[in-house]
Structures are given as C-alpha cells and as structure tokens.
Amino acid sequence: MTDSLFxxxxxxxxxxxxxxxxLSDAPNCGKCKQSIFSHSVIELDDSNFQRFIQNNDMPIVVDFWASWCGPCQHFAPVFQQTSTLFLDKVRFVKVNTEQAQQTAAMYGIRSIPSLLVFKNGKELTRQAGAMDQSNFTRWLSQF
Ligand SMILES: [Zn+2]
Incomplete structure (x- = not known):
C-alpha cells in the first residue's frame, strides 16, 4: 500500500x-477537524515520542535540543523556517533532552543539537551539530 499513509x-x-x-491539500484530522499539519513543528516528550514516530508513514526529522545549548538557539529558527518548505513531505519534531531524558538516552544522544531522521519508527540517519538552512534543506531532500 503506497497510496495511503498513516x-x-x-x-x-x-x-x-x-x-x-x-497530503498537499492541507488535510483535516478526522477526530479534531483541525488541519493535521497546523503545527509545522511538533514538540514531543517521553510520553508521546514513540507513538508519534511509529504512527507516521512520512519521514520525521527530530531536533534533540537543550535550553543551555547556544547552537540549538541559533538552529531553532532554521528548523522552523525549513519545516514550512517540507510541510507535506517531512514531519518536524523537537525534543527537549532535559525533559525527555528517557528518549534522549534511548537514542544515545551525546551531542546537542542532534538531528535524527526516522521512517516507520526506525532511525535512518543522524547528524550531530547544527546546519545552516541551505545545508539542512539539502540534507533533508534525500528523504
Ligand atoms: Zn486531530
């Protein structure tokens, strides 16, 4: 089944x-009737991370960040802006590693920021360190 997606x-x-x-017609949610992609960046924690990455057939890029990390603060607007370019192609997720410690430990996040790409619950690749927008866009385009 390649023509329908969760x-x-x-x-x-x-x-x-x-x-x-x-996907490209701004679909609405069957449950809450709001636009499914109304938030281009979604914040997740230990309670909902696994469920989210298992229940999406689109690639998901996850920014593991922390409030004390300078490069993370600089990267946040890049992540946000880039998300609007990939609205119906890639889901964008942020995980605060100070709050979601279990999730960060599960994936062995040692450097912050770390960017991980998941598809169907599996990690495809990761990149440690922030990127500028053109590199980030190029990196994501392969998915
Ligand atoms: Zn909904």
Whole structure:
C-alpha cells in the first residue's frame, strides 16, 4: 500500500489514514477537524515520542535540543523556517533532552543539537551539530 499513509495529527495526536494524493491539500484530522499539519513543528516528550514516530508513514526529522545549548538557539529558527518548505513531505519534531531524558538516552544522544531522521519508527540517519538552512534543506531532500 503506497497510496495511503498513516499520519498523526499535530493538534490532538489522533492517527489518520490519508491517501498520498491528499497530503498537499492541507488535510483535516478526522477526530479534531483541525488541519493535521497546523503545527509545522511538533514538540514531543517521553510520553508521546514513540507513538508519534511509529504512527507516521512520512519521514520525521527530530531536533534533540537543550535550553543551555547556544547552537540549538541559533538552529531553532532554521528548523522552523525549513519545516514550512517540507510541510507535506517531512514531519518536524523537537525534543527537549532535559525533559525527555528517557528518549534522549534511548537514542544515545551525546551531542546537542542532534538531528535524527526516522521512517516507520526506525532511525535512518543522524547528524550531530547544527546546519545552516541551505545545508539542512539539502540534507533533508534525500528523504
Ligand atoms: Zn486531530
């Protein structure tokens, strides 16, 4: 089945099944009726991270960050801006490693920021350190 995808709503976390052709039409959630992609960047923690990455058929890029990390602060607007370019292609997730310590430990996050790409719950690749927007966009385009 390549023509329908499971996508988790960015508002209520409900799992939606969507035809791939609908992704670019700003689809609404079957449960809360809001736009599924209303938040281009979603913040997750230990309680909902696993569920989110398992219940999305789109690639997901995760920014593991921390409030004390200078490069993370600089990278945050790049991450936000880039997310709007990939709205129906890649989900953008931020994980605060000070709060989501279990998740950070599970993936062995040692340097901050770390960017991980997941597909169907599996890690595809990771990149330690921030990127500028053009490098980040190029890096993501391969997914
Ligand atoms: Zn919803």
């Amino acid at each position: 996508i988790t709503c960015s508002q209520c976390g409900a799992k939606n099944r969507l035809p791939a052709s609908k």
